[in-house]
Amino acid sequence: MPQIRLNDCQFHYTDQGEGPPLLLLHGLGSSEQDWEYQIPALTAHYRVLCLDMRGHGGTDKSGKGYSIALFAKDCLAFIEAMGLQKPHIVGLSMGGMIAFQLATDAPDVPASLTIINSAPEVIPRRPAEYWMAGKRLFFAHILPMPTIAKGLARLLFPKPEQQQHRDTFIERWCANDRKSYLASLRAIVGWGVSNQLDRISCPVLVVSADRDYTPVELKREYVSRMGDARLEVIEDSRHATPVDQPEAFNEVLLGFLAQVDSNRAIPTTEPAEAGLSTH
Template sequence: MPDLMLNGCRLHYTDQGQGPAVLLIHGLGSSGRDWEHQLPALLPHYRVLTLDMRGHGASDKPPRGYSIKAFAEDCRAFIEQMQLERPHIVGISMGGMIAFQLATDHPQIPGSLTIINSGPELIPRRPAEYAMVAKRLFFAHVLPLPTVAHGLARLLLPKPEQAELRAIFEQRWKENDRRAYLASLRALIGWGVSKRLDRINCPVLVVSGDRDYTPVEKKREYVSLLGDARLAVVEDSGHATPVDQPEAFNRLLLDFLASCRQPAVTES
């Protein structure tokens, strides 16, 4: 599998298929492997690229340099190096934050955005939100990484019939570098681009699991601030929608990407 040196860091990526480019950006503690349920649906129609962000997967784990802006700049450098023209950007959770940062910093780059169970900021504003953030940071820093991985797997994939998936993802999360994982987690807290959403000038699909951490209504609020944007809610889905409801998610994504390829109809 190929690697690139970008911004002083060796980043691992995959590049498959032909057609319009689709860049898949994973979430915190994950990697490009987590898009395995989307590749069979996308590859007949698109050139599909995955990128392991710094500190994740098979990419380097430098001691510093972790921020959403830095992740987005790594994506920008990757897009330029690979000579991708207006790629469709798909990001889940932390990957959605990276996509928002990229689209607000460099609005000329994305052909479209698909944001999955994410948002344009992670700034606690209410007592309950402060408590949730504090709890997440506390347990991540105190508990051993295998314990964190086990808890996350149970939270994201709780059903008995998801036992095999749960075991796979628990093992993947155990493989994280603890220092890089914690640095990436801290990078999320206090980040936000909500005041710059008017810079986004491409179509946006926001996908929410009906049981995601963040209520659907919160996503509806920021979708209303975007121009060409729509919200799709996937039933019986938590935070890991592309994994727990891959068929429903893939249909939404393919329909959206196809609509982005259609020329606009103008009235005569």
């Protein structure tokens, strides 16, 4: 298990494949295992790196001082330490929030962003939103981890034929450090960079499941406020799109990345001859 020390924390990461660098950022309560259905497809074209956020997976779990800004700072330190030049960054749920934060803090770093079932803020603004945020925090703090895992598994994978996905999710979720999970959840609620989207200068792909927690229209709205951004909707999918619709998701992601790489390969300067006098 490769390890690297960044910002006074010991991180677990994976590094596979060859080609342009691509950094995958997992969701809340997960790890690099989020991407098991993407790694084979991506490593055929890219150097694929996965970083377990602090408090998650094989990374240290202090459960103290967590914030989305700190997670993004850790990612930037990782990118620098690994010598990654203009990596593509792909983030699922909380990982998408970290990607948004990173791209607004350091707009010159990413070659592209792919945001999956996420948003540029989790700030309650209406009474119903305050109620939902408070309820989520309350039950997360009082319910045992196995109870939370079973409830989430049913939401993410409700079909009878998805039993294996439910079982795998519950097993992995119950391995979470409770203190670190709660600290990460608190880091999400109230976070936002929605007023800084104009700082993002790279191409952006937003992927939304048609049955995500938040409606497609919410993603459509914030996509409309970014420059080079587009929305792709994956049908018959819920919040864990890379798991429940891996083939459709991989096709959309690889198509986007190939287009970005192709555009980057086009020379942006005119040939020297163009500057010669014709007299």
